Amino acid sequence: MNKRHFLKQSALLSLGGIVSPPFFLASCKKKDPLEGASYGGKVLIVGAGAAGLYAGYILKSKGVDFEILEASSGYGGRLGKLTNFAKFPIDLGAQWLHGKKSTVGDLVSSSNTKITLDNSDSKYWYNNKLVSQLPQSVNIFEGNNLPDISYKDYAIQKGLGNDYKYIVENIAGDQGASASKLSVYYNNLEENNWSSGDDDFKFQETFYDLIDSQIASAVKSKIQLNTIVKKIDYTLSKIIITDSNSKTYTADKVIITVPITILQSNDIQFVPSLPADKITSFSKIGMGPGMKVFMKFSSKFFDQNIIGGAICAAYADESVGKSVSDNVLLAFVMGDQADYLTSLGTDKAITTALLNELDTIYNGKASAAFIAAHVQNYTTNPFIKGAYSYSTIGMGDARKIAAQSVDKKLFFGGEAMNINGHHQTVHGAVETGYREVVNIFNSL
Numbered sequence: 001m002n003k004r005h006f007l008k009q010s011a012l013l014s015l016g017g018i019v020s021p022p023f024f025l026a027s028c029k030k031k032d033p034l035e036g037a038s039y040g041g042k043v044l045i046v047g048a049g050a051a052g053l054y055a056g057y058i059l060k061s062k063g064v065d066f067e068i069l070e071a072s073s074g075y076g077g078r079l080g081k082l083t084n085f086a087k088f089p090i091d092l093g094a095q096w097l098h099g100k101k102s103t104v105g106d107l108v109s110s111s112n113t114k115i116t117l118d119n120s121d122s123k124y125w126y127n128n129k130l131v132s133q134l135p136q137s138v139n140i141f142e143g144n145n146l147p148d149i150s151y152k153d154y155a156i157q158k159g160l161g162n163d164y165k166y167i168v169e170n171i172a173g174d175q176g177a178s179a180s181k182l183s184v185y186y187n188n189l190e191e192n193n194w195s196s197g198d199d200d201f202k203f204q205e206t207f208y209d210l211i212d213s214q215i216a217s218a219v220k221s222k223i224q225l226n227t228i229v230k231k232i233d234y235t236l237s238k239i240i241i242t243d244s245n246s247k248t249y250t251a252d253k254v255i256i257t258v259p260i261t262i263l264q265s266n267d268i269q270f271v272p273s274l275p276a277d278k279i280t281s282f283s284k285i286g287m288g289p290g291m292k293v294f295m296k297f298s299s300k301f302f303d304q305n306i307i308g309g310a311i312c313a314a315y316a317d318e319s320v321g322k323s324v325s326d327n328v329l330l331a332f333v334m335g336d337q338a339d340y341l342t343s344l345g346t347d348k349a350i351t352t353a354l355l356n357e358l359d360t361i362y363n364g365k366a367s368a369a370f371i372a373a374h375v376q377n378y379t380t381n382p383f384i385k386g387a388y389s390y391s392t393i394g395m396g397d398a399r400k401i402a403a404q405s406v407d408k409k410l411f412f413g414g415e416a417m418n419i420n421g422h423h424q425t426v427h428g429a430v431e432t433g434y435r436e437v438v439n440i441f442n443s444l
């Protein structure tokens with residue numbers, strides 16, 4: 001999810017004017033830089049999320065020998081599918097296609113996958129009332145000369161009162177950040193590169209199904225699951241990877257696509273150490289906590305989008321875009337709010353806190369109609385440790401440095417390494433998978 005989705009119809013912000021050059025792989029049909037390319041070496045990919053899967057898919061199409069090492073027991077990373085909860089399948093991770101002008105948009109078209117424009121209505125929980133429009137129009141977060149300070153500090157500086165606290169939290173939350181950490185300057189700078197289109201689409205089935213059927217199915221046999229990479233030794237010409245069972249794997253090139261949190265917390269040891277500026281760049285890329293909670297009810301008492309809650313700043317009706325309706329509400333919780341809910345410790349406590357908030361908004365109707373909940377907390381997943389990357393105060397060129405290859409042997413992909421403004425998204429991750437295969441061929 002991102003702000004293109006939740007704030008599109010908001011009186012708070014006008015989000016027009018995001019124009020930037022098209023990504024070279026998108027529908028514009030530029031010459032394929034891999035045309036005629038071939039390579040006889042072995043490539044190992046670390047991580048079977050969208051980036052790793054797509055890198056494998058492209059390597060396969062070029063006849064290159066490769067394998068994907070994945071820590072968890074399934075592939076997909078921050079894409080996943082929940083069945084048997086509602087009348088329709090649910091995306092546990094990514095669920096919106098943010099604009100169609102991308103490689104993933106092309107896959108949707110070529111596979112005839114059914115998607116629907118999400119133009120659902122938003123209500124705002126403002127000043128303890130549910131309102132259709134906010135009383136003031138405060139288009140302060142876009143424009144020129146924006147300062148490199150947090151959304152929270154900027155809102156205070158511009159005189160937005162406490163009434164707006166959770167609306168601002170929602171804006172930052174769309175970026176996977178708390179309002180006190182997201183940089184107004186760098187977020188706008190990075191957003192200005194966005195080129196995949198401003199409309200958001202929902203899948204009639206799931207986003208997971210698209211990636212599974214169109215990309216993962218082609219490389220499934222090359223994925224080693226339950227393989228936690230612990231060490232990457234690139235001292236010699238052959239790179240040696242060691243997993244948590246001390247099993248070793250040898251390659252000529254390695255593409256690393258793990259979440260930035262994994263690199264930040266040194267879960268993978270590099271021998272020799274990575275260059276100092278690269279390590280610093282990892283620490284300058286933000287990735288905060290995030291979770292999705294799906295709540296099923298016996299009636300539809302809720303609006304399509306509810307923005308501005310103190311426990312969850314963004315609720316959304318999961319039925320939108322599905323072929324059958326069901327009373328399932330998504331609580332999309334990011335930043336400080338995700339930290340708070342995670343601190344409650346159990347799924348039951350998380351659900352109760354959300355139900356209490358919905359009861360306040362809808363006069364007790366939530367608890368009365370509650371059937372079941374599913375909590376998907378990406379923060380506590382040891383191989384993800386958060387939601388998705390965001391623009392921090394003082395981040396500078398961090399993404400560019402983080403994405404640079406090392407010694408023509410180590411290549412870095414994944415959503416956080418997207419430098420075209422498409423970080424935080426599936427199509428952004430896919431773009432890096434392709435980019436790093438191109439970089440491998442360019443390194444030969």
Ligand SMILES: Cc1cc2nc3c(=O)[nH]c(=O)nc-3n(C[C@H](O)[C@H](O)[C@H](O)COP(=O)(O)OP(=O)(O)OC[C@H]3O[C@@H](n4cnc5c(N)ncnc54)[C@H](O)[C@@H]3O)c2cc1C
Binds near residue numbers: 052257267383
């Ligand atoms: C709640 C939520 C909602 C989102 N909504 C949307 C949306 O609507 N639309 C959208 O476009 N995007 C959305 N995103 C973002 C999108 O899901 C990600 O940008 C994208 O899936 C990231 O892909 P990736 O390949 O970069 O990383 P990942 O999917 O995280 O893949 C990295 C893989 O590396 C593995 N790994 C980690 N450590 C190791 C190790 N040591 N050894 C081996 N493997 C390891 C992990 O298990 C994981 O499978 C959402 C994300 C979240 C969390």
